[in-house]
Amino acid sequence: MSEPASFLERLVGVPSESGREDAAADLVEAELRALGLAPKRVGRSVHATLGSGGGLLLLNSHLDTVPAGEGWTRNPLGERTGGRLYGRGANDAKGCVAAMLAGAVRAYARTAPGGRVCLAFGCEEETSNRGITELMAELPAPDAAVVGEPTGLAPAVAQKGLLLLEVTAKGRSAHAAWGGGVNAVHAAAKDILALAAVSFDREHPVLGKPSLQVTQVQGGERHNVIPDRCRLVVDIRTTPDYAPEEIVALVERAVGGEVSIRSRRLQSVDTPVGHPIVRAAVAAGGGEPFGSPTASDWAFLKGIPAVKAGPGDSRRSHTPDEYLELSELEGGVAFYERLIRAYHEGTP
Numbered sequence: 001m002s003e004p005a006s007f008l009e010r011l012v013g014v015p016s017e018s019g020r021e022d023a024a025a026d027l028v029e030a031e032l033r034a035l036g037l038a039p040k041r042v043g044r045s046v047h048a049t050l051g052s053g054g055g056l057l058l059l060n061s062h063l064d065t066v067p068a069g070e071g072w073t074r075n076p077l078g079e080r081t082g083g084r085l086y087g088r089g090a091n092d093a094k095g096c097v098a099a100m101l102a103g104a105v106r107a108y109a110r111t112a113p114g115g116r117v118c119l120a121f122g123c124e125e126e127t128s129n130r131g132i133t134e135l136m137a138e139l140p141a142p143d144a145a146v147v148g149e150p151t152g153l154a155p156a157v158a159q160k161g162l163l164l165l166e167v168t169a170k171g172r173s174a175h176a177a178w179g180g181g182v183n184a185v186h187a188a189a190k191d192i193l194a195l196a197a198v199s200f201d202r203e204h205p206v207l208g209k210p211s212l213q214v215t216q217v218q219g220g221e222r223h224n225v226i227p228d229r230c231r232l233v234v235d236i237r238t239t240p241d242y243a244p245e246e247i248v249a250l251v252e253r254a255v256g257g258e259v260s261i262r263s264r265r266l267q268s269v270d271t272p273v274g275h276p277i278v279r280a281a282v283a284a285g286g287g288e289p290f291g292s293p294t295a296s297d298w299a300f301l302k303g304i305p306a307v308k309a310g311p312g313d314s315r316r317s318h319t320p321d322e323y324l325e326l327s328e329l330e331g332g333v334a335f336y337e338r339l340i341r342a343y344h345e346g347t348p
């Protein structure tokens with residue numbers, strides 16, 4: 001098997017923006033095959049299972065990246081220097097893919113743990129979550145899962161969801177000079193202040209309270225026309241303590257405008273800290289369980305107990321000169337290997 005670092009270097013060298021993961025999926029498939037596994041493709045996603053009998057642990061991460069974008073001083077398709085690998089996806093999340101692959105192979109290379117591991121690497125995590133949805137429809141139901149995202153190996157035991165709302169204030173047009181009419185922008189201004197004052201009282205042990213931000217305002221066509229419509233976009237990061245309907249009702253009570261749901265696809269998820277998958281991640285040396293504000297494919301695991309953990313730092317994701325320390329990669333390989341053993345062999 002190729003060293004994790006050189007495999008990661010090759011994987012980063014293959015561009016794989018969301019929707020164009022074919023070549024990256026080919027590379028992962030070939031690597032798994034070369035290791036004696038029997039990988040299968042589901043569209044632009046790849047999966048393979050190790051071991052036999054016992055429980056089934058899913059190790060999932062994603063093959064796609066956001067576009068490289070501007071501002072790079074290093075090669076976005078990979079530059080290895082000073083103990084780091086720079087490149088788009090090195091940190092988010094190809095480092096996790098490489099570490100999960102190598103960690104699982106090492107875990108089964110000596111005495112096989114008494115259970116199975118399914119490696120499943122999806123497409124379109126950054127956009128539509130198509131890969132994980134297609135994988136979950138195809139794979140046997142796992143007992144627990146690890147979602148590979150850069151967390152510095154610390155296990156996230158809960159993840160916020162995203163509820164996107166639109167509030168539309170309506171008025172009546174008139175000539176600005178003559179007055180009259182009803183100014184929808186003025187009405188929306190009151191709604192913005194009301195939204196800023198919305199508070200949540202239920203506090204999740206690791207996620208805290210939901211957060212609410214008005215992130216877009218759109219109203220008015222011309223300087224001399226009293227606008228009859230103003231639209232606000234409200235970005236709400238949810239916790240499992242609130243059903244989306246409850247939050248919608250709260251917003252409806254606060255504003256005068258009309259509330260509509262733009263997206264509620266990304267629900268908040270959490271796993272009890274006493275669950276074996278959390279205990280295994282802690283025993284593997286991941287560190288303290290925490291609550292993560294960022295979304296991932298975890299939201300699409302259909303309630304399977306999971307942690308989100310992997311090498312790297314989420315603050316480096318989607319930035320120019322994204323990198324992964326090669327020592328972080330090695331740490332990730334050892335972490336996943338220990339986690340697989342701890343999960344299947346049980347932790348005290």
Ligand SMILES: [Zn+2]
Binds near residue numbers: 062092093125149
């Ligand atoms: Zn990611």
